[in-house]
Amino acid sequence: MRISDIVTKYIMQALDESNGNAEIQRNELATVIGCVPSQINYVLTSRFTPEQGYIVESRRGGGGYIKITRIKMDKNLVCAHIINSIGEELDNSTCKIMLQNMIDRKTISYNAAKLILSAVSDKAYACVPIELRDYLRAAIFKNMLLTYMNASFY
Amino acid sequence: MRISDIVTKYIMQALDESNGNAEIQRNELATVIGCVPSQINYVLTSRFTPEQGYIVESRRGGGGYIKITRIKMDKNLVCAHIINSIGEELDNSTCKIMLQNMIDRKTISYNAAKLILSAVSDKAYACVPIELRDYLRAAIFKNMLLTYMNASFY
């Protein structure tokens, strides 16, 4: 069994035991497992990405930590579906349509949709080369939807 | 729990109990908490800065004191002030501090802050050259705050 599989198993288990909300110490976990600390980073970036339904937050310095949250998919299949349907790129008008769709289905409030829209608008992307904008928009939109799903907004 | 977190909790509580106007004695508080006096200074300079909405005044010598005041502003003023304080660039940790500050002052809900944070996180900016990210973040953050101001959320 690969080291990365072992690390993954540990984190999964911690998530199961904490109702999808685990907090670990990188160095401690590395010691327990017997691997190099950066291995934890590798696993987190390769297998606990937003695309895979996880949110990872951390803090450095004394008393630092890494928090891993598993997104709950139950009530938000619509979001999940939309996220899955987004590829690498996303243009602004498709984005609008998706949000309108969510509003129609009562998956999101008008105001929250507005807020999201203001983050994916070309107005805010002036400093970004045009050919990058749709990639950026896709990434931001996915990231926001994931957060939104996980936060049980109304 | 970190010592600095304990100190922060104490001061926050003192502020809540005094309607945003607390007065402490550095050495006394340090003794109560069981830390070195300069720890209080560390906490004050790292978490109770004007940027974060606090004014700290003090006096040395016999009968000295430290006074901490939480600045009160209405939501739009807080937003406007933050928007004005942002220049062309904005790094992620400053962004976090600003949002935390808004949460502390009840200017924004935890979930709305999370949503905004997910749009200004480097995680979503992978496709953008590093040297552009802080410009982009500034633009998006401002845009979102403006939307937020006009929306009377939550």
Added chain:
DNA sequence: TCCAATTTGACTTTGATTGACTTTCATTTT
């Protein structure tokens, strides 16, 4: 064999803690 995924560790960055030393102010003494 070749390529992508994995593994490793040296180095960087961030944040927290401490204590020795300095400055400021009020009170007491001369």
Added chain:
DNA sequence: AAAATGAAAGTCAATCAAAGTCAAATTGGA
């Protein structure tokens, strides 16, 4: 009034305690 004393708070650099980054080396599977 001036000087001495003591009681605060302030400063700063050293040290410790995490997590992050990156690229070289290795491995394993198609």
